[in-house]
Amino acid sequence: MGDSERVSIGIVGASGYGGVQLVRLLKHHPHAELVYLGGDSSAGKGFADLYPHLGHAVDLTVEAIDLEAIANRCQVVFLSLPNGLACKMAPTLVEKGCRVLDLSADYRFRNLETYQSWYGIERDDAEVAATAVYGLPELYRDRIREAQLVGCPGCYPTASLLAIAPLLKQGLAQPESLIIDAKSGTSGGGRQAKTHLLLAEADNSLAAYGVARHRHTPEIEQTCSDLAGHEVMVQFTPHLIPMVRGILATVYATMRDPGLVRDDLLTIYSAFYRNSEWVKILSNGLYPQTKWAWGTNLCYIGIEVDPRTGRVIVLSAIDNLMKGQAGQAVQCFNLMMGFAETLGLPNLSFYP
Numbered sequence: 001m002g003d004s005e006r007v008s009i010g011i012v013g014a015s016g017y018g019g020v021q022l023v024r025l026l027k028h029h030p031h032a033e034l035v036y037l038g039g040d041s042s043a044g045k046g047f048a049d050l051y052p053h054l055g056h057a058v059d060l061t062v063e064a065i066d067l068e069a070i071a072n073r074c075q076v077v078f079l080s081l082p083n084g085l086a087c088k089m090a091p092t093l094v095e096k097g098c099r100v101l102d103l104s105a106d107y108r109f110r111n112l113e114t115y116q117s118w119y120g121i122e123r124d125d126a127e128v129a130a131t132a133v134y135g136l137p138e139l140y141r142d143r144i145r146e147a148q149l150v151g152c153p154g155c156y157p158t159a160s161l162l163a164i165a166p167l168l169k170q171g172l173a174q175p176e177s178l179i180i181d182a183k184s185g186t187s188g189g190g191r192q193a194k195t196h197l198l199l200a201e202a203d204n205s206l207a208a209y210g211v212a213r214h215r216h217t218p219e220i221e222q223t224c225s226d227l228a229g230h231e232v233m234v235q236f237t238p239h240l241i242p243m244v245r246g247i248l249a250t251v252y253a254t255m256r257d258p259g260l261v262r263d264d265l266l267t268i269y270s271a272f273y274r275n276s277e278w279v280k281i282l283s284n285g286l287y288p289q290t291k292w293a294w295g296t297n298l299c300y301i302g303i304e305v306d307p308r309t310g311r312v313i314v315l316s317a318i319d320n321l322m323k324g325q326a327g328q329a330v331q332c333f334n335l336m337m338g339f340a341e342t343l344g345l346p347n348l349s350f351y352p
């Protein structure tokens with residue numbers, strides 16, 4: 001692609017939090033041109049009326065969803081919708097030749113029975129779903145490059161899997177010992193009004209939810225099983241924390257070789273992610289803060305070993321709307337188009 005050429009892009013679900021991040025990122029992307037924004041209740045409204053802070057840069061109107069028209073206008077379509085909608089739209093878009101990135105859970109699972117039992121959504125797109133690639137570039141880079149349909153990971157799975165992957169891939173930890181304790185900011189719940197996300201409910205409070213039954217559990221287990229080479233179950237507990245952006249995942253696992261020390265693991269993690277510019281392994285004694293990742297596509301990882309218990313503790317921090325959602329989707333888009341994986345993505349946080 002020449003320097004001035006641009007890929008025509010549509011975003012379905014542009015009015016949501018994922019949508020507005022995609023607009024922000026793709027407006028700055030040197031090879032992207034936003035040609036279509038779609039929504040449901042927002043259809044007919046100017047995007048600038050929904051997000052006045054972007055009014056000086058975006059003059060598009062949110063349109064009703066017409067798959068035929070989208071496919072005629074767009075080479076690449078991002079679907080940023082509640083679960084259960086992408087699986088109704090992607091088959092048509094794929095058939096018409098679009099490359100599709102879905103930010104929901106619809107195309108994350110190889111086994112659709114797992115999806116149906118955890119999400120309770122019936123669907124009839126098994127043939128198309130079988131072609132989807134899980135959009136975690138650090139693990140599936142080559143497959144994403146060739147994919148026509150990418151199922152972008154959930155925010156908790158992204159933070160968790162980047163922390164876990166070297167442990168399982170290198171056989172360092174006992175897979176059955178994996179425990180993930182994760183905290184998310186409220187933007188993880190999207191832009192629609194929900195009582196538990198009101199300031200009066202969420203502020204000055206911290207609570208777990210979905211204990212032993214959160215739907216990101218089978219998603220994390222799918223990739224853990226890939227990495228370990230056999231079925232793996234994990235214990236995953238998410239918490240809602242009174243901040244807007246960010247996820248901190250703390251992963252505990254029992255090491256196979258209790259003789260390993262932190263420096264050994266730092267060397268192994270650094271080697272594992274040597275070609276992954278979005279993952280930063282923190283050196284001795286530093287543990288990540290969510291604020292370091294704000295507004296960026298970065299994942300910061302800190303590691304500690306407790307010689308008393310023989311456990312490794314891995315801490316992983318991301319921005320849930322960036323590496324956990326829209327940023328990762330743009331990273332996948334870059335791979336699919338043959339661009340540098342870092343193109344158009346911020347790597348410096350705004351701080352404090």
Ligand SMILES: NC(=O)C1=CN([C@@H]2O[C@H](COP(=O)(O)OP(=O)(O)OC[C@H]3O[C@@H](n4cnc5c(N)ncnc54)[C@H](OP(=O)(O)O)[C@@H]3O)[C@@H](O)[C@H]2O)C=CC1
Pocket residue numbers: 012013014015016017018019038039040041042043065080081082083085103104105153154155187188189190191192320321324325
């Ligand atoms: N927020 C996060 O941190 C993360 C979210 N995700 C996933 O990304 C997806 C989008 O999330 P998020 O941006 O937070 O959600 P939001 O609730 O902020 O936005 C949802 C979008 O979907 C549109 N929409 C809702 N119902 C319909 C419908 N029936 N037909 C067409 N469009 C519809 C809305 O349009 P309108 O406003 O016009 O009604 C809106 O644009 C979800 O699947 C979510 O689980 C994944 C990783 C992280």
Ligand SMILES: CC(=O)N[C@@H](CCC(=O)OP(=O)(O)O)C(=O)O
Pocket residue numbers: 083103104105153154155156184185186187188189190216238240
């Ligand atoms: C804080 C909060 O509510 N977070 C969301 C995670 C959003 C997400 O990634 O969910 P999907 O798998 O549906 O895409 C949740 O726990 O449901």
